Amino acid sequence: MLENSYGLTFFLKTPKRKSDMIRYVYLRVTVDGIPKETSTKRKWNLKRWDQDAEWTIGIQ
Template sequence: MLEKSFGLLYYLKQTKNQKNENRYIYLRITVDGERREISTKRQWISDQWNAQLGRTTGISEEAKELHSYLDLVSVKVYRAKTKLLEDNKPVTAENIKDVLIGKDEKKFHHGSISTS
């Protein structure tokens, strides 16, 4: 069954006791209103982030590398979605997250997709 809505959003999240301007970048996967979050394990400067686009505002080499990395993570999400469809598994935010982090490999019968 195909989902009615599907979305990906990268956003910055401040952790407790974090004093500097860097924030961790998280990916929010939304399927039919159900949301799950995954840390990309990357950080970026909060005042150089476009929240609407979910991307950096810079054009430095570091910014370009981060864009490429986030694009790669997005591709892995779409691959996980395709794998669920091919295996006739429900496409839910939780199931996509499980595939990405390698949780319930026995349940899905395939390897994890590393996001690091």
């Protein structure tokens, strides 16, 4: 029997200008160990992103 594995990861990609706090949100899809990345074409503030949980932090 064939077993397929997959994973989805959202992350912020660091631009060449590292001083900017706005980053692009990328999506990495891994199927059977082969990763592919694509941009979501969305920008997000680095201070409002939790990289460990791979999601945004709400306003408090």
